[in-house]
Amino acid sequence: MLNNLQLSKDRITPWNKGKLVGQKPPLKLQEIWAIRVRLQIFNNFRDLALFNIAIDSKLRSCDLVKLKVRDISHGAYILKRDIVMQQ
Numbered sequence: 001m002l003n004n005l006q007l008s009k010d011r012i013t014p015w016n017k018g019k020l021v022g023q024k025p026p027l028k029l030q031e032i033w034a035i036r037v038r039l040q041i042f043n044n045f046r047d048l049a050l051f052n053i054a055i056d057s058k059l060r061s062c063d064l065v066k067l068k069v070r071d072i073s074h075g076a077y078i079l080k081r082d083i084v085m086q087q
Helices: 002-011 029-041 045-057
Strands: none
Touching: 029 045
């Protein structure tokens, strides 16, 4: 019985075998500007603003999506600087 159990464990291959895992390398400056230009060409201002905030503030995606308009504006006035705490 023990021998059969060990044989079945040997046949299971891990899901990440042969794949790179861990932290990804940061975007290069050329890649950042390519993304910004494409977002500008397609008039995707919302995603461009989120991308710029993410790059400039180095926020993680979970903190970035929690941002609300009231976090960066007071009425019709948009703040030039704001402090967002990372969770």
